Every structure is written in C-alpha cells, then in structure tokens.
Amino acid sequence: MAFKRFGIKQAPFVYIVEETQETVFELSKQIGKMLRNKDPFAIEDRLNEINKAVQGNYTMKSAFDMALYDLLAKNADLPLYQLLGGSNNREVYNDMTISIGSPEKMANDAKAFKEAGFPAIKLKLGTTTAMDVARVKAVREAVGMDYPIRIDANQGWDPVTAIQTLNELAEDPVTGGIDIRIVLAPDLLLRNLFLRSV
Secondary structure, three states: OOOOOOOOOOOOOOHHHOOOHHHHHHHHHHHHHHHOOOOOOOHHHHHHHHHHHOOOOHHHHHHHHHHHHHHHHHHHOOOHHHHOOOOOOOOOOOOEEEOOOOHHHHHHHHHHHHHOOOOOEEEEOOOOHHHHHHHHHHHHHHHOOOOOEEEEOOOOOOHHHHHHHHHHHHHOOOOOOOOOOOOOOHHHHHHHHHHHHO
8 A cells, every 4th residue: 555644653751661762663663564555544453463563562552553543634634633533622731740850859840830830740750659758748848739739650660669659648648638640551550450359
C-alpha cells in the first residue's frame, strides 16, 4: 500500500521504562519494515502484530499506536477526538508538573506555579517513603490546603512502598487533604493485585 500521508508521534521519556533512544530507534526500524505494505487502518491487527513480535518496549509500542491513530485521523480529514466520537465543547484544564527534587525546591516551584495561575500541580515522586512524604508535606504547606495536588511516582514505587507512602500521606494532618492521582505501570498494578490476593 502506498500512502501520501503519514502518522507521527514521538516516544515518551524512555529512562523510566528502561528503554533507550537507541533501542526504540532500532526496534522502530524493524517494526516499520514488518508493517510495510500492510493496511495501517487495521489498527488492532497492526498493534497485535507488534505485540507478538516484541516483548515489553512499551515506549516504542506507544509511538506506533499513536502514529497509526494520527494517520487514521489525517486520512479522514478530522481531528482525532472527533473521529473517535468526542466533542470539543468542554473546558479542559491541566496541571503543571514539578520535577522531583528537594522538598524545599519543590515547595518553591509549587508556590510559583500557583501564583502564576495554574489550576493544579502534579508532583513527581518515587524515591523513599520518608523523602516523598517530606516533599508532599512541604508543597502542601507552601500552597495551602485547598490547592489541588496530584502525585505521580513514575513507577518508582513497588506495591509495598506505594501502600506505605499513601498510608503515611493519608494519616498526616498536613498532607491528608491531597487530591491523589497516581500513575502506575500495568505490571505494577498486576503485582499489586497479586499482593492483595496473598
């Protein structure tokens, strides 16, 4: 199949999932060859082929997933949200992400972002329970109790650390009012479910 259009997407930040730019690039070349002359609009078939050909490597796989949907939307001459049945009639807001650092630096960054008008912040965490609780506590003290804080441990917590850290945050009078939203990897969720069953 020859197409005049192409889908694009870059792979997310790779060090978190133990992939490198080099591995993503090399695997992507191989997957590209495998998919050549196949129907790009049979997205589930293409993604299944990729999953069968390569274990793990979710960063690289996500780039192909997004590129195939991008191509589908371009071919339909529609924005992807509309192609998938969504609408553009609601207000969407996002948080400002604060990189992992010392509690003091994260608190100063949070205060500055709040003063700049961001409606919420997301804190990158994922080291030790003591350090992560100290970070959240410092930020909460800097921005007040009513400002939305979200946390993202970037796969830095195993299930035991996640449970321990969340319990400590919930029990602390300063940090107990946090709007907590954590992003965990699918394999971590499966391990967590296993721990619950033990």
